[in-house]
Amino acid sequence: MSPPGRGWALRGRNNFRSREAAPVDARKARREWLALARAIEARGGTVVALPSPSELLTGMPYAAECGQVVARPGATPVFVLPRMMSAHRQAEREHWEALARRMGFEVVGPDVGIWEAHGDVAHFDGATLLFWGGRTTLDGIDAASRWFPGEVVRVQVREPAFHGNMALLPLPAVDRMLVCPEVMSPDSYARLRERFGEHRLLVVTEDEIRRYATNGLPVGRDLLAPSVVPDSIRARVEALGMKVVSLDMGELCEKGGGSSRCLVSRAVVEEGAVRIPDDVRLDAVAKDIEADA
Template sequence: MDLFLMSPPGRTWALRGRSNFRSREAPPVDARQARREWLALARDIEARGGTVVALPSPSELLTGMPYAAECGQVVARQGAAPLFVLPRVMSAHRQAEREHWAPLARSLGMEVVDPGVGIWEAHGDVATFDGVTLLFWGGRTTLDGLEAAARYFPGEVLRIQVREPAFHGNMAVLPLPAVDRLMVCPDVMAPESHALLRERFGEHRLLLVTEAEIRRYATNGLPVGRDVLAPSVVPDSVRERLEALGLRVVSLTMRELCEKGGGSSRCLVSRAEVDAATLNIPDAFRLSAIARDIDADG
């Protein structure tokens, strides 16, 4: 199962933390339009074979919940229920979110664990490529937070250091497994980390982009098969390079969630490959139930 944990914006959703380079100076958002943008992405994911599990926010104060990359990280285990590794986020207004994601994970049949140390922003600082787990630190996640979480990831793990404006690893690196490439922005990572990626995967497999391009979300599209679900602000130069590799870039209007809120399609999900037999998804958290509520708004 290609599993996507997501959380729709509420009817009064607004920008609260304003803690990234887009949201700091953004005008007020249109919550109704944000809900439509969220639903369009979720439906595009399921149309391509993904399974969306959606958790409505229990409080209108938890305005960060739509950016579910920080909800936690699902780690599949052979012959056992998946782990759900709780986040330890930096922003105070988001710290209560995990109190609601943990019960959802348990209701799905996962075992919930807590790293217990430092700042660790979960799926936003996790990527997998060629059987290797990449764990990122240096934006918001701290090194001690990374190390506390790392013990839950089996197999080979690479530690990659990033810097602003890449406040998460998902702004510095994007795996493109369908074409065996890793999109990388050397401008926002430590030189030794870029060297580590070159050494481990080979320079010919790295697709390089600039800081200017990641500020327009070059690395924040969501690959699903050979399609990349990307916000419309992604530069044409990046689209052309992806399409030259045989990928199809699907342009999504994300004025509220991305252009104002600062989070792209990849930021709105926590994704994992899991054995479907190990999970039980309550009907209340399936996309069909959430979609009815959003469609009812007109």
């Protein structure tokens, strides 16, 4: 994760929320970010938080695009760097690369196309889903796919799903996925039905994903979701046996266009496989945000 800086603002405005949004309140955005980070750690996660080295790198809080960790049993995990579409975000890569090397990852990256990393990756039932057609290009996922072992399923999406995490949300704790067929190619949706079974796919609408139905962050049986998520989606998820935890994300999500899932690049690695420098642990970074409050 990467906390918004004190001068955080909307710069690229490259999604359907941010294009017409009012100016953000950076101080409130920092509190929203910290609430999410604390919620993750309260549920057993460990947050690695890299503050942005420049106020110009306003996209860094949306850390789903920072890269993708690929675990390798018995071997050093790989950190796959992104190739970003937006010019104002391309310089983020060097800072995430430096952190990944400090942590002990093997660092690699595609050399062609656009690949926006974790925002276009999902895992379900032993398969890796790679998305293209929003911002990531087909040659981009083809170049990145070499680092994903096992079964890979390619899924084509379209705006307003600018990333795959806007089109599909795995809920592994209850063996279901929220899926929006309206923003997928017919072939891709058919591929999902065939591979995973129609009974495991819970269909949501394009209108519902515009309110971030598929963009919450599952942590065990809790779904950390922005308060803008429709009540109908909350009810469906809770009927499956999960709990929806509502977070105020008026600045980061409702204006900035990125939800709780967009603010995290999630990794599962073996104990001791990487090291976490003290200066990027959450408690160290939180002190600066709490000082503002």
